[in-house]
Amino acid sequence: MHSSRYHLLGRGANAGLDRGLDRKTVIMGLDGLSLGLARSLCQRGVWKNMKELMDSGRCTGIRSELPEVSPVNWASFFTSRGPEEHGVYGFTQIDPQNYALGLTDLTCVRAQTVWQRLGQAGQTCKIINLPCTYPAPELKGMLISGFVAPSLEGAVYPKALYPILSQKGYRLEADTTLGLDRPDKLIEELHLTINSRLTALDLFWPDQAWDLFIIVFTELDRLGHFLFHAIEDEKHSLHSDCMGLMKSLDRAAGEVLSRFEDLPGSKRLMCLADHGFAGLITEVDVNALLMAEGFLNLSRPPGDELDLGGMHPSSWAFALDPGRIYIHDRERFARGRVDQVERAEVTRQVRECLQELEHQGRKVMDHVYTADEIYPGGVGTPPDILCVPGSGFDLKAKFDRREVFGHFGRTGTHSRDDVFFYDSQGADPGRVRDVLGVLLT
Incomplete structure (x- = not known):
């Protein structure tokens, strides 16, 4: 049933297994939610529906996969595998x-997905706004892709959903460019995308002809990047607007929780985030550092932040988001200069440069891993080095910046610890890749 476009069939340790769920299962994703923020919102009375979960004693903090970005973690969630097995690294x-x-x-994605596994067991999935699922795959069930989905038509399965959702004005994503100059308008758009998720919920839920139901709300992540300071500071001019959005998110969560409560028979509820949030100290551009230290050279000015077409053959290394370092290996890249004899020494020098980086007397990196340490046997295109920043440092990998440190309109950044998780059965999976394993093993 699955299209040959995808690297999915027959991959991974789960391939061929037909074990399914033993009860109706609902999973609600809250992108960007830390356990600490959830607790604070509940204590302040902003969140009333989510407070029921917090008061249950079954909420815990889990860890993100590295790097702690959405594509990596949601792919880890829906494959029950780490990046080294599913092949998504940033x-x-x-x-x-x-x-x-x-x-x-x-x-x-190069590992088997949960909808494939359950489909093999004859079970049905309905999925709303799950990141890293574009283009929408064929599956036994229904799906609306989440971030990054460039078009609604390619983001839905079955295709008959497209005219229905289009007529209802379904919005895939808010215009996050508004976060820099019109954050008040960004908040307005985030209310609209929450409403779109509820529109899909009304469409997907009522027949209850599903075994697994997944719905993900990504609005907190969008708000956190641009207005984390306004969330924390009660005196900020947009604090009340941020709390209004938080209340809308709580009402949406409450709608899911209420429907779950009304389900008959055996059932299970999980809620999770992919990462948390922390206040931003500074952005750190790794490519700017590599250029300053002579590891990266460009033959022409880049056309934009993602333009690496001017990579000069004299380059030793470069970075991709958020802190993935690739040695410019001649066996791997068309213009590569580093041979196998030089590779270990170049890796050592680049790693040492990253480990020594400081900002205002504070080390920027908590860890700098080699591929063998963090992604042993990694499929696809794993980085040669992965940087893990300290709290508050936001790693970037632009090609049109020359300053290593700076602020560019964002006030919050991802955190990898204390990530929100709840299970109605009280499981504590430890990290994102382990969540579905609780259900399917």
Whole structure:
């Protein structure tokens, strides 16, 4: 049933297994929610529906996969595998011949998905706004892709959903460019996308002809990047607007929780985030550092932040988002200069440079891993080095910046610990990749 466009069939340790769920299962995703923020919103009375979960004693903090970005973690969630097995390592991917960068999507996933596994067991999935699922795959059930989905028509399965959702004005994503100059308008758009998720909920839920129901709300993540300071600071001019959005998110969660409560028979509810949030100290551009230290050279000015077409053959290394370092290996890249004899020494020098980086007397990196340490046997295009920043440092990998440190309109950044998780059965999976394993093993 699955299209040959995807690297999905027969992959991974789960391939061929037909074990399904033993009860109706609902999973609600809350992108960007830390356990600490959830607790604070409940204590302040902003969240009333989510407070029921918090008061249950079954909420816990889990860890993100590394790097702690949405494509990596949601792919880890829906495959029950880490990046080294599913092949998603960041927001972007590179063509090693022409150095063109493209956004990561479902075609990059190389492990079996939960909807494939349950489909083999004859079970049905309904999925709303799950990131890294574009283009929408064929499945036993219904699906609306989440981030990054460039078109609604390609984001739905079955295709008959497209005219229905289009007529209802379904919005895939808010215009996040508003976060820089019109954050008040961004908040307005986030209310609209919450409403779109509820529109899909009304469409997908009522017949209850499903075994697994997944709905993901991504609005907190969008708000956190641009208005984390306004969430925290009660005196901020947009604090009340942020709390209004939080209340809308709580009402939406309450709608899911209420419907779950009304389900007859055996059932299970899970809620999880992919990462948390922290206040931003500074953005850190890794490519700017590599250029300053002579590891990266461009033959021409880049046309935009993702333009690596001017990679000069003299380059030793470069970075892709958020802190993935690739040695410019001649066996891997068309213009590569580093041979196998030089590779270990270049890796050592680049790693040492990253480990020594400081900002105002504070080390920027908590860890700098080699591929063998963090992604042993990694499929696809794993980085040679992965940087894990300290709290508050937001790693970037632009090609049109020259300053290593700076602020560019964002006030919040992802955190990898204390990530929100709840299970009605009290499980504590530890990290994102382990969540579905609780259900399917």
